[in-house]
Amino acid sequence: METLAMDVELSDELRAMRDAVRKFVTKELEPWAREIDKSGEIPQGCIDVMQKNGYCGMRLPAEYGGGGLSLFQYCIALEEFSRLHRAFTIAANYSSGMTPMAITRHGTPEQKEKFLRGFAAGKLKSGFALTEPEGGSDAAGMRTHAEKRGDKWILNGRKHYISGGHVADVIMVMAVTDPVKRARGGITAFLVEKGMPGFEVTRVDTTIATDAIKLAELTFEDCELPESAVVGEVGAGFKVAMRSLNDGRLSVSCSCVGAAESLLEMATEHVKVRKTFGKLLAERQAIQWMLVESATDIAAGRALAYDVLRRLEAGKNIGSAGSMCKLFCSEMVGRVADRAVQIHGGMGVIRGFPVERFYRDVRHYRVGEGASEIQKIVIARDLLRGVDIKD
Numbered sequence: 001m002e003t004l005a006m007d008v009e010l011s012d013e014l015r016a017m018r019d020a021v022r023k024f025v026t027k028e029l030e031p032w033a034r035e036i037d038k039s040g041e042i043p044q045g046c047i048d049v050m051q052k053n054g055y056c057g058m059r060l061p062a063e064y065g066g067g068g069l070s071l072f073q074y075c076i077a078l079e080e081f082s083r084l085h086r087a088f089t090i091a092a093n094y095s096s097g098m099t100p101m102a103i104t105r106h107g108t109p110e111q112k113e114k115f116l117r118g119f120a121a122g123k124l125k126s127g128f129a130l131t132e133p134e135g136g137s138d139a140a141g142m143r144t145h146a147e148k149r150g151d152k153w154i155l156n157g158r159k160h161y162i163s164g165g166h167v168a169d170v171i172m173v174m175a176v177t178d179p180v181k182r183a184r185g186g187i188t189a190f191l192v193e194k195g196m197p198g199f200e201v202t203r204v205d206t207t208i209a210t211d212a213i214k215l216a217e218l219t220f221e222d223c224e225l226p227e228s229a230v231v232g233e234v235g236a237g238f239k240v241a242m243r244s245l246n247d248g249r250l251s252v253s254c255s256c257v258g259a260a261e262s263l264l265e266m267a268t269e270h271v272k273v274r275k276t277f278g279k280l281l282a283e284r285q286a287i288q289w290m291l292v293e294s295a296t297d298i299a300a301g302r303a304l305a306y307d308v309l310r311r312l313e314a315g316k317n318i319g320s321a322g323s324m325c326k327l328f329c330s331e332m333v334g335r336v337a338d339r340a341v342q343i344h345g346g347m348g349v350i351r352g353f354p355v356e357r358f359y360r361d362v363r364h365y366r367v368g369e370g371a372s373e374i375q376k377i378v379i380a381r382d383l384l385r386g387v388d389i390k391d
């Protein structure tokens, strides 16, 4: 939406980057969005186009073929991808999401050489496996465990709801290595590769959202891992995971802003052509107010997300602000989607219309990467520091 009221202060560099991504999305990705909806998959051809144009490994260091983007720049790219189709944000995360960034931050030179180049070349896809049946919101309650035998780690357990776990070439799996210490030094991050004996994708779930977004169940039965599979220090896995989730909250926030803006655009265009009782919907105050509420919601979400990203770039401690962003933006896009469906009437709920797909796709955001209630717990702890809050 190009209204002055919704505009936001951006440096010339960021504005130029945003415009370049927007042009790429419109010119190159639009045909792939149709293909993704038809096939229910993210085709390799789409990843190849992203790679050719510099959108694989966007955040990875240049020495490994990456684009070296900051989190702020990456979030702006995700916002643009999300305006067209949520699947492109998933495709971007395969090569610049939580696992590639954990390897960048904590990996050994050998891990970086082996995996980062593959992500940047669009040849490898990553997954991130924390959640499991007994450890969802309470991730530290996980049962998946790894035991050291000689110079090998033996991994056993089950993860579920893992985005793209069925197509990932390498997955960062969190496992208990010291049952007494657990989250306080007893969880380790391991890199598990597709095809390793003892590792199997045992279920693939489709969800309320577009079919291309699938969540996998992964089972590990005496899966033998070399010592070189450990990411960072043994026992530091929970910290690695939480650091990754911090970035994830801001990526999700900006993806929500992009989707919300598309929904508002669709609603605004619709009311300019749809007449009821002899008048355009645009002339009805009840309808105008829905548009106004959505525009104000989006402006607030974007201002919050960009402010937090700026503070992060300046090296400031943001406390629980990442959780505030994720909480506000994921709930905000739900409200905007609901109004857009309402404004479209019957058309808003018919399969095949973009507004209906967006409505379903954005529902994920309130659950994945820490549900709203968990973000509230994080913010409450920050607000009430000093009070001994028992879980």
Ligand SMILES: Cc1cc2nc3c(=O)[nH]c(=O)nc-3n(C[C@H](O)[C@H](O)[C@H](O)COP(=O)(O)OP(=O)(O)OC[C@H]3O[C@@H](n4cnc5c(N)ncnc54)[C@H](O)[C@@H]3O)c2cc1C
Pocket (backbone or CB within 6 Å): 128, 129, 130, 131, 135, 136, 137, 138, 160, 161, 162, 163, 164, 215, 364, 367, 368, 369, 370, 371, 372, 373, 374
């Ligand atoms: C689209 C999508 C993609 C995902 N991708 C991944 C992935 O790639 N990797 C991965 O590891 N996981 C992934 N997940 C899993 C996700 O992180 C979990 O679903 C989420 O953390 C919630 O865990 P749960 O499903 O076990 O719900 P539960 O933990 O059972 O929670 C159920 C409900 O109870 C609420 N709740 C829980 N505890 C409290 C409390 N103390 N107080 C108040 N309310 C509470 C929750 O907020 C939630 O609303 C994904 C999920 C989705 C939907």
